Amino acid sequence: MDVFAFHGSFSMWKDVAGIAGNVFAFGLFVSPMPTFRRILRNKSTEQFSGLPYIYSLLNCLICLWYGSPFISQRNLMLVTVNSVGATFQLCYIILFIMHTDKKNKMRMLVLLLVVFAVVGLIVAGSLQIPDKLTRWYFVGFLSCASLVSMFASPLFVINLVIRTKSVEFMPFYLSLSTFLLSGSFLLYGLFNSDAFVYTPNGIGTVLGIVQLSLYCYYHRSSVEEETKEPLIVSYV
Numbered sequence: 001m002d003v004f005a006f007h008g009s010f011s012m013w014k015d016v017a018g019i020a021g022n023v024f025a026f027g028l029f030v031s032p033m034p035t036f037r038r039i040l041r042n043k044s045t046e047q048f049s050g051l052p053y054i055y056s057l058l059n060c061l062i063c064l065w066y067g068s069p070f071i072s073q074r075n076l077m078l079v080t081v082n083s084v085g086a087t088f089q090l091c092y093i094i095l096f097i098m099h100t101d102k103k104n105k106m107r108m109l110v111l112l113l114v115v116f117a118v119v120g121l122i123v124a125g126s127l128q129i130p131d132k133l134t135r136w137y138f139v140g141f142l143s144c145a146s147l148v149s150m151f152a153s154p155l156f157v158i159n160l161v162i163r164t165k166s167v168e169f170m171p172f173y174l175s176l177s178t179f180l181l182s183g184s185f186l187l188y189g190l191f192n193s194d195a196f197v198y199t200p201n202g203i204g205t206v207l208g209i210v211q212l213s214l215y216c217y218y219h220r221s222s223v224e225e226e227t228k229e230p231l232i233v234s235y236v
Helices: 001-030 033-042 050-067 076-100 102-127 132-152 156-162 174-189 197-228
Strands: none
Touching: 001 076, 001 132, 001 174, 033 076, 050 076, 050 102, 050 132, 076 102, 132 197, 156 197, 174 197
């Protein structure tokens, strides 16, 4: 009876962590909305790039397939979060294509087709693997690699912050949401004993802590610098 209670408790905490991860992920998914309000208002994508949305769509679709019952078990929260994420990214891509110039329009359409082709090959290829464990490893390594590369992207921002000693290009709430999302799915993966979930999210959690630490350090430094400035500037 104690063993069943123990497993039941783990399952409950796994669901709590998964729900929290879904909530924090929603905050990340809606974060580009101000950018697209500007695009819709100006009817132009200006200098914005559509590549982050293409890559995010690919990542969501791969992780969605990994979370499906065809590949892994007891990963419903992965299915929900990546289904919502893929829907948001597809909407952003469609809006981007509608308002960009002809050259970028064709480029984005080609990249979108490439994403669907790659995901189609992964799905079809994995279904050809008869052994379920081998299929799980195959798709698991792909989803893990995709997540690690996505979490590695903030390294460029971290480098920029250290070089410029400014947090201008690292919004606090975006860094906080990324940390909370990674931390939630780190716990979800641990409670579910799924290395393909907790490994990349563990890396994401560490990078999130680094980003928040840098933000606190350089933001405090900039505030201190401002307080040192004279209240009255003499032009004599």
